[in-house]
Amino acid sequence: MMHEDIEEVLIAEEQLRAKVVELGEQITRDYQGKNLLLLGTLKGAVPFIADLARYIHLPLEIDYMAVASYGDATRSSGIVRIIKDLEGPINQKHVLIIEDIIDSGLTLHYLMDMLKRRNPLSLRICALLDKVRERDKQIALDYIGFSIPDRFVVGYGLDYAQRYRNLPYIGILKPSVYQETIDPRSEHRSPAEFQSRERVE
Numbered sequence: 799m800m801h802e803d804i805e806e807v808l809i810a811e812e813q814l815r816a817k818v819v820e821l822g823e824q825i826t827r828d829y830q831g832k833n834l835l836l837l838g839t840l841k842g843a844v845p846f847i848a849d850l851a852r853y854i855h856l857p858l859e860i861d862y863m864a865v866a867s868y869g870d871a872t873r874s875s876g877i878v879r880i881i882k883d884l885e886g887p888i889n890q891k892h893v894l895i896i897e898d899i900i901d902s903g904l905t906l907h908y909l910m911d912m913l914k915r916r917n918p919l920s921l922r923i924c925a926l927l928d929k930v931r932e933r934d935k936q937i938a939l940d941y942i943g944f945s946i947p948d949r950f951v952v953g954y955g956l957d958y959a960q961r962y963r964n965l966p967y968i969g970i971l972k973p974s975v976y977q978e979t980i981d982p983r984s985e986h987r988s989p990a991e992f993q994s995r996e997r998v999e
């Protein structure tokens with residue numbers, strides 16, 4: 799059943815599952831004999847990494863990083879703050895970043911720079927969704943689930959104002975939902991408050 803705030807289901811549950819299996823097989827082939835660390839970004843990539851890890855048939859470790867970036871409700875700014883770091887060093891590990899979505903690429907660009915300085919054996923990116931748009935920062939994505947149009951999507955980990963992460967599919971959010979939230983007549987939230995707020999990915 800489709801949620802009332804969703805305009806259209808972009809990627810259904812079965813399509814997500816099939817893609818996760820395919821990516822898992824590819825990663826299994828590519829990382830044979832390597833000391834693999836899956837690095838999930840909190841919170842958006844949690845459902846994806848949990849599903850994907852079960853289709854990677856290799857010994858591996860999982861760790862998480864939480865970053866927050868300044869931006870408005872639907873766009874990030876590239877100014878990133880680390881809220882939770884990795885537990886240990888990565889210089890003996892092949893690191894594969896597992897991301898939910900690449901939009902401007904600013905968040906990931908910052909993260910990659912920082913991780914490279916820790917000298918991992920290799921550093922690659924697996925993103926479930928790649929938004930097709932002009933990028934401020936060019937990023938080479940090693941594994942991509944789906945290329946999607948430049949629309950605001952939620953579900954399967956992705957949120958709007960921390961909601962909708964639990965939807966089992968990826969859906970396009972009705973624009974009226976976020977237009978309502980930043981309505982200046984709204985009692986609780988002013989547009990300025992929304993525009994300058996820090997957002998946990």
Ligand code: IMP
Pocket residue numbers: 842872873874875876898899900901902903904905906949950951952956957958998999
């Ligand atoms: P970037 O720095 O613009 O690439 O921002 C990436 C982050 O912004 C993602 O990890 C998401 O947390 C968030 N984001 C970007 N686009 C969407 C979207 O369509 N829906 C939900 N979150 C998004």
Ligand code: MG
Pocket residue numbers: 839840841842843897898899999
């Ligand atoms: Mg994210």
